[in-house]
Amino acid sequence: MTIKVAIAGARGRMGTTAIQAIEEANDAIVVAALDYKYDGLHVHNSTVNDQCHGIPIYTSLAELAEHHAPDVLLDVTDPNAVFVNVQAAIELGIYPVVGTSGLTRSQLDEIAVLVESHQIGCIVAPNFSLGAVLMMKFSAQAARYLGDVEIIELHHDRKLDAPSGTAVKTAEMIQQYRPAHIQGHPEEQVHIDGARGADVDGMKIHSVRLPGLLAHQQVLLGGEGELLTIRHDSFDRKSFMPGIMLAIREVMGRKELVYGLEHIID
Amino acid sequence: MTIKVAIAGARGRMGTTAIQAIEEANDAIVVAALDYKYDGLHVHNSTVNDQCHGIPIYTSLAELAEHHAPDVLLDVTDPNAVFVNVQAAIELGIYPVVGTSGLTRSQLDEIAVLVESHQIGCIVAPNFSLGAVLMMKFSAQAARYLGDVEIIELHHDRKLDAPSGTAVKTAEMIQQYRPAHIQGHPEEQVHIDGARGADVDGMKIHSVRLPGLLAHQQVLLGGEGELLTIRHDSFDRKSFMPGIMLAIREVMGRKELVYGLEHIID
Amino acid sequence: MTIKVAIAGARGRMGTTAIQAIEEANDAIVVAALDYKYDGLHVHNSTVNDQCHGIPIYTSLAELAEHHAPDVLLDVTDPNAVFVNVQAAIELGIYPVVGTSGLTRSQLDEIAVLVESHQIGCIVAPNFSLGAVLMMKFSAQAARYLGDVEIIELHHDRKLDAPSGTAVKTAEMIQQYRPAHIQGHPEEQVHIDGARGADVDGMKIHSVRLPGLLAHQQVLLGGEGELLTIRHDSFDRKSFMPGIMLAIREVMGRKELVYGLEHIID
Amino acid sequence: MTIKVAIAGARGRMGTTAIQAIEEANDAIVVAALDYKYDGLHVHNSTVNDQCHGIPIYTSLAELAEHHAPDVLLDVTDPNAVFVNVQAAIELGIYPVVGTSGLTRSQLDEIAVLVESHQIGCIVAPNFSLGAVLMMKFSAQAARYLGDVEIIELHHDRKLDAPSGTAVKTAEMIQQYRPAHIQGHPEEQVHIDGARGADVDGMKIHSVRLPGLLAHQQVLLGGEGELLTIRHDSFDRKSFMPGIMLAIREVMGRKELVYGLEHIID
Structure with a gap:
């Protein structure tokens, strides 16, 4: 099975690294990007263009899901955007993997509740190394x-x-x-x-x-x-790549919120 | 409860360190020493004397057990002596803790069988650090x-x-x-x-x-x-002391052979 | 006084670092580049163009010297090119600074003789760090x-x-x-x-x-x-920059061949 | 030539190390010990006894010098004793080597003057490693x-x-x-x-x-x-031994105060 990944934050440095990690893996592909602008354009690495090559950009996760049915949403945006994205993903049955340390204690609690009620896994990793x-x-x-x-x-x-x-x-x-x-x-x-x-x-x-x-x-x-x-x-930032892939693979088998990669390695 | 420890190899450098470790602990005491000679004399640190102070020496583990009823036999002798000592200990219901890397694969297998049939724990530690x-x-x-x-x-x-x-x-x-x-x-x-x-x-x-x-x-x-x-x-050799004490405490709750301290720490 | 530097090997990775080092210094400038081709064009960082901006390229050191009168030739080309460049520089009264470990023992001996007869300094540095x-x-x-x-x-x-x-x-x-x-x-x-x-x-x-x-x-x-x-x-290759500048400044006060930066630091 | 060394502070830990260093060297011997007590007894390693074996103890440097004519006084006593010892040594034409960081700036200045007027070397080493x-x-x-x-x-x-x-x-x-x-x-x-x-x-x-x-x-x-x-x-304190011997050998060729071993190694 190939894991279909949507990515939020594709244009940032972490996003570029993440795309590269997924492209080099043989069990996952990037199907689309979630962005706050550039709807309908494409992103390739960290640049946006309007050609049909590259990863199609959506500003709505619902619409993205309708066209590409991603299994996982990898969110490497900033703490402000991430909470809304994660909520939307869970509602749509998409497994979120989040790379930020910026979520508050109460946001994490809310995610934990939501995740449990939807019986869906979610991994939040402050550090992908x-x-x-x-x-x-x-x-x-x-x-x-x-x-x-x-x-x-x-x-x-x-x-x-x-x-x-x-x-x-x-x-x-x-x-x-x-x-x-x-x-x-x-x-x-x-x-x-x-x-x-x-x-x-x-x-x-x-x-x-x-x-x-x-x-x-x-x-x-x-x-x-x-x-x-x-x-x-x-x-080098490449050191994040194995951790990103580990989280993407692992989240699919979970039904709870996992905070920190230390809980999925042993 | 105070763990009563008999020690084989008390006169060596490792034995001296072991005695010091047990003396500094408040849940264990050295009750007697097993030696191949000096029967009836006493050992204090690494020296032997004939005074009543110090640790009484026995050349027979059975006799030692009769007088002092040790819970544990700590064996820090050489590979040649250790196998016989461990067998005798298990037969007498004494839990062996062994600090040597010299036991052969087949000796370890024999000990494992013996230990299981007597429902007694045994820890063999090639490295106490x-x-x-x-x-x-x-x-x-x-x-x-x-x-x-x-x-x-x-x-x-x-x-x-x-x-x-x-x-x-x-x-x-x-x-x-x-x-x-x-x-x-x-x-x-x-x-x-x-x-x-x-x-x-x-x-x-x-x-x-x-x-x-x-x-x-x-x-x-x-x-x-x-x-x-x-x-x-x-x-410094003192680094072995916590590992010795850990093994002495842990062996009492076991009913199988444990090879290597890595299996009793987590 | 501002040291006027000609550079051979300007299009390579080391050349790019060297140009950056000289540009950031306030006592030296790059006046021209010596190259085996692109005569009359310009180099800016590692790219060649035909515009008047950037560093003018010459394929002849004599002609370069005539127009720009450099004090120092910084040679970061390969071992094959470097020997001829250094000889030409010395004949023209230009102080060579060479960053390569590829010169043979006999080539170094020849340079030493040449340098002495012209009373001009030359620094050869296998390592600029x-x-x-x-x-x-x-x-x-x-x-x-x-x-x-x-x-x-x-x-x-x-x-x-x-x-x-x-x-x-x-x-x-x-x-x-x-x-x-x-x-x-x-x-x-x-x-x-x-x-x-x-x-x-x-x-x-x-x-x-x-x-x-x-x-x-x-x-x-x-x-x-x-x-x-x-x-x-x-x-990071930036670590070479202080060594390059040290050699450029130091060579002007020498009248002999110096092999290795270890002889000009104390 | 064998350097004859008198030692002050022979009974301390540093003194013991120093005696061992000198005994292992083949170009120096310990001829006598200067102490504030035990006059007429002997010191061997860190113990004092009254037998004729071991190093003879003197409480007066003048008397010690009369009997043993030492070349060097190695002083590893405390800062209180050392200044008087060094002054006495210089007056008697004995080269002092001092292992302490406790001398004050003004004491060092006084020693420098004294040393110069007597044309004799003196090494003060806060660290013999x-x-x-x-x-x-x-x-x-x-x-x-x-x-x-x-x-x-x-x-x-x-x-x-x-x-x-x-x-x-x-x-x-x-x-x-x-x-x-x-x-x-x-x-x-x-x-x-x-x-x-x-x-x-x-x-x-x-x-x-x-x-x-x-x-x-x-x-x-x-x-x-x-x-x-x-x-x-x-x-291990043995690391001081080469520094002690270096200072003993070096002081004989000096005619000034040297503060710190860094000035006699290059």
Whole structure:
């Protein structure tokens, strides 16, 4: 069976990567694009044209569904657009796969209810990089045994915020497994402010910003006489492609909301 | 409940570490030592004396059991002694925890049968370091998604053999999850023999030997645009203590042979 | 003073990077391009056009010099073209900066003689990355004190040859400082061929090839109780730009052949 | 020629290491120990006894010199004792080698004057680890070309202060070579205090404290498209031995005060 995928956000950088991923897979095809404009035109990679080649654009998901009967809606738009798209998809019996971290807690709750009442799967993935998801998952598991944890995340110096969202997410995932306790020397003396990093429940996060760097993170877990380090280097957006395909394949067999790829890999 | 532990191999370096681990725990005590000599004397840490302080030594496990009724026999002797000790323990209703990689396949099979017929648990752990076991386990799991793997193991230059047993064990564990395939450029040109390392089913192992180093290993798993690295540094034999205690606690609830700590951590 | 630069190889990837580097500097300009064809046309970035905008192309260096009087010829062509270009430049009183590792020993000797008789500087740089050159230079210096060395170079799996040219060059630079001796355990037992890597004078080189990787190298120098690691990560060709500018500025003050940027940084 | 060394601080951990270093060298011997007590007894490794074996103890350097005519006084005592010892040594024509970071600026100035007037060499080394000194020296040199620097230092969690003295010293050495400038995104938004580490002149220092760790530091130097990392791992106090011997050999050929081993290695 070939999975028929409609894509929202086809003209963006993530959309381009997604289209490429699906085109390279032999069990899925992109049948149409959902967009807020350009109805009736075509998108090919990230460019729009009016020729018949490329992916036909619709501004209405209902109309798109009528013509192309997609199995899955892959939504890589922004948080504002995504909620409405997902609701529409579920009503039409299309399985949504969403790549954004911007949905609120209450929006996710609403989706969960809707999904259950329609007996349809939905996957929301804040991060499509399997390597990054594995890093977070393994770090959380390891923290049960090696409970002293520090996170070093390293990014290019054009990154505005610190710590990174992935570092904070990692710490939160670890929190669920790590027995709460104070780390370090109880009478620690910090001679220059900030030396010991940002504190999340006793765990420390250090943010490095240097020109040249791309996106990297390492989680250090210490125990008596040993250290376990789990590091992820993200060199290129292509790293999202396997995660996108995994989600597309997996969503069809689900009947509930799955939040985070960590729940569909083992 | 306090777990009563008898220990075989108490005079060795591993035995000393084990005694220290049990003494520091508040749910287990060492009640006696099994040795091939020094019957009636005592062992305290790694030294033997004839005073009443310290751990009483027995050369017969039956006699030891009669006086001290141990729950667990922790065996950190050599491969030659261990098989007989384990058999005797099972017959006496004592749960064996064994720290050696030297048991043969057929010995393990025999133990499995014996254990089942007596409905008693037995844990055999080639490696008591939780960090090392986690590294191996995570590497194997990750290889399902990032199937191109190279292992770099680094040891002091007094180590005789290459690659290390842990590196080979890691590769074998990964083999069970990684789809078999050729790695690297199909027309690879190696200009100096050995540059590409040892080959295990397409995976490469590189052995570094330098003065100064202790025992380190990193597993590199590559995917399109990303790299996941799992590294373990072993700085001190104390790192075995949590694994020893975990096995002692866990074995009491088992009724089968468990080979490898990776099966009792999750 | 603004340094006037003529560039040979302007249409290649390295040429594009070089033009960008010079354009961003405020003490140098590109005045003309030397090419084997397209005489009279213009090059802008890597494209050729016939408009008056862009860099004018000449097929004769003499004619180029007559119209633009360049101070420096930056040659980033291939090894075949470079030797003739450099000879012509020296005869015309233009200072050559060459970015190739392809010149033979005898060609370099000839250039050295020519350069001296004309009292003109010439810099030949096999590698314009300052970071890579520093890694090699520091490794060589450190080997006087920490003489046990292993090199791990890591590249994407489309790289054909192993070990990398940079790794071999690094080992050769280290050889000049490191007292010759055998490394590792004298009775080392290698159970799987290649585990201990490629041997260069006792030093070991390990080549890792994985999808996702770019170009990385680490040099490990071990001593009793300590390890010094010098690592270089090359993420983007832009890393060549500072080295190109350094060479252009430096060559004007020289009256001899300099082979390798390591001799003009300290 | 065999260098005759007197040692102050022979009973401490550093003294024990120093005696071992000198005993293993074939061009130096320990002739006597200077101590504040135990006059007339002997020290062997770190224990004192009254037998004639071992190193004879003197409480007066003058008396020690009369009987043993040492060439060098190696002082590994505490900052309180060291200044008086060094003054006495210089007056007696003995070359001091001092292993402490505790001398004040004005004490060092006084020693410099004294040394010059007596035309005698003196080496003061805050750190005898050649690897650590090379790391600092190389980092400073590299910062001329890769001026964006962050330091990550990692120590066991019994360490009281942060950042480490070596990290601060490294930053100070780099300051002399690195053009002053602000690093990172000018509008950086730090969401959890301390994420960006301790600030030293724009450079950032991050202090990691975990059980299991020993003493480690890495200096990251970023440039457009590249990263240079210089890392030092200190696994054992034995790493001080080559630095001690280097200083002992080198001091005899000097006629001035040298502060820091970085000035006698190249």
